Amino acid sequence: MASFICSLLFLVLVGGASLAANQSSDLTESMCYDWGEAGEAAVSVLEGEAGWLSCPLFSHPSVYNYTSTQSAGHNLFWYRRPEGHDLEQPIAHSSRLSKDKERLWLQPAQCDDSGQYICMLRNKSSCSKIAMQLSVLRRDNVLRGSACEPPAAVAPKDVQIYLQGVETLECPDLRDAVKMSDGPPSVTWYHVNRAQSRCRRYPFWNSDWQQEGTSLRFHNMLVPYQGLYFCYVQFQRGGKSLNFTRIINVTAVYSSSLPKEPSILRPASDELISVRTGSEVRLVCRALFPVILESPWMEIRWTVDGKMLDKLPDHQRFSQTSSEVLYDFGDRTVENVLLVQPFSSRDLDREFNCSVRNQRGFESRRAQLEEEGSLPSVELGCGLGVTLVLMLLLFVVYHVFWLELLLLYRSWFGSDEGHTDDKEYDVYISYARNSEEENFVLSTLRTVLENELGYSVCIFDRDSLPGGTITDETLGFVARSRRLLVVISPGYASRGSQALLELKAGLDGMALGGHLRVILVQYRPLRHRVWVRELRQARMALALVRWRGDESRELTSHFWKRLRVELPVRSGGKEGGANKTLLRLLSQNSTSSQTGLISNTHKNPDQVLNCAA
Template structure:
């Protein structure tokens, strides 16, 4: 009995422990290392596309052949757009896994989202995510009428000028592996700048399609642009297509020299720098096009050392940028910034260096200290210049009439030698006692006796028995100036003064051989002027008689009047008159203007007052 109970307890203990022992003996799934997300691919709806597992983009870590032989298996999962959980991909005739790629033949709209590729075995697991965008087929992807839509960015292709080369459609070898037969390729050439496109064959024999490739026999500048290749192949009962685009640009011929050269600093160029300030030194190099080895380098050295090797490297920094691209030839500029520039830097060697696969060149920069401008001397010179300009401005404003008279006396031309006029001045005035005394006793006397002008006055110089109209017009036509003495009674309708005024205005407007001068003897409002005077006032010179102020020959009235009258060279008494005009200190020693006339000047001025 006791032995039976002991056996029963032993079986219960063994039976209770066996399930736990069996569960612990099962292999557990390893934790998966997530490498994050890398890249994104785009494909056009209805066309062929594929995703490459980004884990194999690091060959030093994962290689497809070695991982497959090591027992690692590749699995694909899909997380649709807007979902949180990924789902295993059910492979089919449309979704095909071929080595490290997942093919979509063709892609559909709901394929957009995140795709996770996972490498795992019983002991390790790694995963990485790549994103896929399936673009709808609409008009936004089409640039012109015959341009095929494409979702993949263009590949840049550079062709040497005057050389030939063959263009291959990208990924054509991959499509050949998935096709049941050789694929067919259709080429298109597109010029978006001129909004046209053309399907092969093109208009001349410089292009030729050889199988699936496009052959350039002779590359020219005008052949640059976008070239589309549309690949079509058969897989089972399906006809599948995809499109790629190449951006073809021309570069300089391969026969040209390919060694780099330093453009700046130029040979024997001396750069002025200022100590204690920020100094920028420019190194500019030309790098000819090289398709095989396109790398280049441009840098500064100081005393044969790079900037990071200098003990005071904190003061130095450099930046590079491309300033010109010309058919593959690149001009690159490197700017060295020294802040602050010290006096001991003048003795250091600053070298600009350029290098590519073909050669190397370096050039030393010659520096000199910029001279400090003498601030005291510069300030004094500027002050003297300003004072001199101010003095000249004041002198001109005060003595501009005198200066103009002196200039005319030296450089002015005598009109008597250039025309056939008989009189210098014809005086037109109202026929009343007040204006007549002013004209005969003042104007005529000074103009003829003092200044030497020939004056014509109708009442004095006309012959008896003639026609007033004909003689008036004749006198005006034979005069160089028409001097009009304005007063309230001047130029009333039907008067001889109005006839003289119209004749002078017509002569000035038509032939330009006569100028009209207005002398305002008494102040009068503009409203009383006749219409002819109001219209011509803008082009006429107006000289105002100011009574006692205008008596002396050195007054502003006579100077202003002389400026308007013809030029007379200084001869005899005229020379003395010019000296009196320019000498203000001798004014008190001159006799009164009217005292030189044949009438009493005080009586004339009292009558005019």
């Protein structure tokens, strides 16, 4: 607006001189100076509401004053150029469009009123005109934040109020309505808090805020009172009932009783900033500016050796940018970044100061710089190489010997389950009752588990007493065992067999009490579809160890290591001896110490027992 006024003054002077030089003898003919369109004077009115246009020629009294121009014989005329037309049309006085001094009243506005309006000030010797735009908005086209908000065409007016402070809100443009109305207007206030999705209409006040006449008085401003305030104005003019709506956006800010001096947050007073010469360096100054409604002016900047950046001989290397990083109830955290490119060794001796200022105070702080030491590339490369090689070796060792490492860990740190429960057996073996599986269980599994590894093994056909009930004794054996070892084969767990009873008892004990774990030993390969339903359902939660014939006969084979991982930990005894043998085999990288132990078992089980004894 200031630039427009200056331009207007200049053109008036120039226009007056030009008019004096070119004025003809016929004073009835005059030149009219067109100042174009005043974009800042554009007006928006809601359809059906009252509105008015103020001639921009009178926006500054030092240029044009309505009373003085009338005394000098000037008259004000209004013209209109409707949307889509090129010709100006004079506006005739009517009950809906009326002129009052420098204003043109719309009482009320209609959608057809949209277009360009020209106000012309002229007498017999001079003429000046300026245009402005009018937009009449339909109610259903006005954007609203919520359905309860009244429609309004004018942008909200921003108002900030101190927390716990006292403030009075006046409805915008109410004074103009008072001047033009035939009687005192009435104002209805609405409060909309979009954050809480709440709309309230008078009377909703309390002792903290209430309406006094046409104004809204805050006796104690609180955070919930923030939001949009709509004032609905009704008044009488020329026998008509007119109205318009205005919006005030109220935000709360920190109390005026709090300190208002600015403070520097970064760099800290004891902070050392590492910089690298020859590269781009960014120095950050961050400051807090408390809100001051009376004077919001503030300043944050860098100086080098006490000089502004543009005063430095090498100012091309320096630049600074400011941005707001946080807004908290009016308090603003602002950051100013000084960019030095490239940073030279001479800059280490310079004084970089961050300064902040507002109406209440001033603070300055120097940035403490230190040169960043370069890392020795050769030593760093060697260290990274050795680290990668060691990691690769550890990965290979773990991938190859993970079972052996796990067994050694169990032998050193594992706790014997026999000390924490009242189980009688370590392992209960369930298998199909046929010659092949039975021979494998009695001659191989039982012999190694009992004689070599020191486990107590329960086999129903061997340990049950004659004359007992099969179902009760089976359930009892399974309940008194820590592991259920199931030997899977094509004929296992047929319907109605004892093996199926043992499997169900083990799965129930594992699922319900958690005191029993089930281990699957696949003696012979079989297709998954021939498994019984109970095995298919529990397969994903069970450990499966595969017997691979002659390949699995050695005690140091993958089969026995994998099986021992699933079996209970045995402290001392023969499992401790087996762990010592395993440790010796790992150190000697040999697997021949136990050769033939299992292969001879099928030939003469008694001989194996005697040797073990």
